[in-house]
Amino acid sequence: MDDYYQRVYKVVEQIPVGRVTTYGSIARYLGIASGARMVGYALNQAAETNIPAHRVVNRNGELTGRSHFPDDTMRERLEQENIRFVDEFQVDIERHLWDPNEEIE
DNA sequence: GACCTGACGGTAC
DNA sequence: GGTACCGCCAGGT
Numbered sequence: 559m560d561d562y563y564q565r566v567y568k569v570v571e572q573i574p575v576g577r578v579t580t581y582g583s584i585a586r587y588l589g590i591a592s593g594a595r596m597v598g599y600a601l602n603q604a605a606e607t608n609i610p611a612h613r614v615v616n617r618n619g620e621l622t623g624r625s626h627f628p629d630d631t632m633r634e635r636l637e638q639e640n641i642r643f644v645d646e647f648q649v650d651i652e653r654h655l656w657d658p659n660e661e662i663e
Numbered sequence: 664g665a666c667c668t669g670a671c672g673g674t675a676c
Numbered sequence: 677g678g679t680a681c682c683g684c685c686a687g688g689t
Contacts, residue, residue, distance in 0.1 A: 562685095581671055585684090591672085592684045598670035599686070605670090616671060623670030 562588070566600040569658050573613045576639045577656035578649055580617045587658040602626060612636055619644065619651030 569584050581594035590596060594616075601611040605626055612632040616622050624632040624647055633647060642650040 582673090585671085590684070593686095594671040594684080595669065596671090596685050601670060611670080614670080617673095621670090626670060 562596070563600045563603065566597055567604055567607065567609045570601070570604060570609050570611060570614055572658065573610060573656055576641065576654065578613045578615055578619070578636070578641060578651065578654045579656045579658065580615060580651070582617050583655075583657045583659060584614065598623060610635075613639075615649055615651065617651070619649045621647040621649070 565588050566584060569587060570579075573579055581597040582591070584597045585591055585594045588597075597614070601609070601614055601623065604611040605623075611623065612621075612627065612635045614623070621632050621636075624630070633643075636649060637643070641654055644650050
């Protein structure tokens with residue numbers, strides 16, 4: 559249970575600066591391909607920890623979780639990491655996508 | 664203890 | 677190509 563959350567945090571912490579990943583990629587890496595919701599749910603608590611949850615977006619690159627961050631913290635942090643935005647709250651996922659499945663195997 | 668909701672994803676229509 | 681519905685897992689009501 560909690561260990562599952564720890565795994566999510568561990569993966570998110572491994573996201574390189576200037577790169578973003580998707581809930582589905584993390585979920586699949588953890589063995590729960592259809593548990594993308596759980597990943598986001600876990601990140602909800604991650605926002606209160608030292609986890610860079612702002613680097614995790616949905617498969618479309620949209621900052622669906624920005625509502626859980628104070629103000630525009632999520633967008634501002636991504637901009638500081640030179641993340642390209644295709645929209646006010648949507649990153650260029652195809653350009654900055656980072657799949658743990660491809661990096662760690 | 665059952666039902667509903669939630670930072671999503673994929674398939675079906 | 678866009679919209680709709682269902683599936684996943686966990687937690688709260």
